[in-house]
Amino acid sequence: MSRRLVLVGLGVLTAMAGASCARAEKPVVQRTEIDVFDGREIVGWEAPQLLARLDAALARAGFTVLGDAPVPSGVKPWRIALAVRIDEPDPQSELPGSAVVALSLRQKGASEGFDVEASEQTPTDSNALEAVQAAAVKALDLSLALAATEARASIELERLADDALARKVSDPDASVQAAAIRLLARRRHPAAVPALLERLKVDDLGVLRRTVGLLVEVRDPSAVPAIIEASRAKNPVVQRELIFALSAIGGDEAEAYLDVVATGHDDPLLRASAEKALAELRARAKRLPPPPPPKGGPP
Numbered sequence: 001m002s003r004r005l006v007l008v009g010l011g012v013l014t015a016m017a018g019a020s021c022a023r024a025e026k027p028v029v030q031r032t033e034i035d036v037f038d039g040r041e042i043v044g045w046e047a048p049q050l051l052a053r054l055d056a057a058l059a060r061a062g063f064t065v066l067g068d069a070p071v072p073s074g075v076k077p078w079r080i081a082l083a084v085r086i087d088e089p090d091p092q093s094e095l096p097g098s099a100v101v102a103l104s105l106r107q108k109g110a111s112e113g114f115d116v117e118a119s120e121q122t123p124t125d126s127n128a129l130e131a132v133q134a135a136a137v138k139a140l141d142l143s144l145a146l147a148a149t150e151a152r153a154s155i156e157l158e159r160l161a162d163d164a165l166a167r168k169v170s171d172p173d174a175s176v177q178a179a180a181i182r183l184l185a186r187r188r189h190p191a192a193v194p195a196l197l198e199r200l201k202v203d204d205l206g207v208l209r210r211t212v213g214l215l216v217e218v219r220d221p222s223a224v225p226a227i228i229e230a231s232r233a234k235n236p237v238v239q240r241e242l243i244f245a246l247s248a249i250g251g252d253e254a255e256a257y258l259d260v261v262a263t264g265h266d267d268p269l270l271r272a273s274a275e276k277a278l279a280e281l282r283a284r285a286k287r288l289p290p291p292p293p294p295k296g297g298p299p
Contacts, residue, residue: 026063166180247281
């Protein structure tokens with residue numbers, strides 16, 4: 001083998017190793033902080049305990065959490081703010097208990113960051129304080145783990161072009177799937193819609209709310225029938241949320257459905273919500289410029 005071929009081969013191997021190392025680098029977190037901690041009395045924690053739980057979840061997900069250590073030279077660290085809401089079961093509204101976690105990630109020097117949200121329901125066989133507390137702690141730990149792994153995946157996927165990112169929607173890793181769908185929705189890419197529509201079929205209200213929120217970001221009217229179907233047999237609180245989501249997405253089907261609810265639903269609160277949502281939809285439609293004429297049609 002010639003010396004030139006050896007050098008070329010070594011160069012290729014070095015480049016491959018460098019790329020592998022770059023992919024394996026852990027994102028560095030300089031600071032974690034709490035924005036909101038609703039329901040702390042349910043789990044019996046104070047802020048330091050929650051932050052310790054978050055830092056552990058981030059470390060397991062592949063982050064380097066510095067704590068009091070200095071930032072290494074040349075590293076652009078992340079700041080992560082945490083919002084938590086813990087809800088006890090509510091028999092009157094038929095809502096199960098749940099833990100909702102939202103992470104807001106911002107990297108030093110970047111113009112914008114991104115948010116990740118995860119939730120777990122907390123079924124219990126008893127309303128005793130100990131049982132509710134144990135279920136809430138478990139749900140909160142699971143939610144922190146889900147949010148941390150999705151955040152790690154999001155950092156890796158953010159650099160991908162739309163086509164490559166769309167292929168990640170069917171990735172076998174659930175956290176990669178979730179990150180890809182969220183990023184595509186933020187880019188208003190239609191590849192996010194089929195996966196989001198499939199997620200509307202789940203019973204977890206936290207997943208349902210997040211899914212509808214992402215569909216609102218995409219604003220694809222083709223999602224309207226599935227959202228209407230998802231609202232059936234839901235409690236009035238969830239139905240009102242979906243009514244305003246339909247208003248935000250807009251389109252003829254959304255307008256027609258809101259009109260039916262506003263004029264004929266048995267629940268006066270739902271009628272009032274639909275009436276308000278319908279007024280917002282129509283007012284917004286009036287402010288939008290008319291669509292351009294089809295190519296080849298009359299001016």
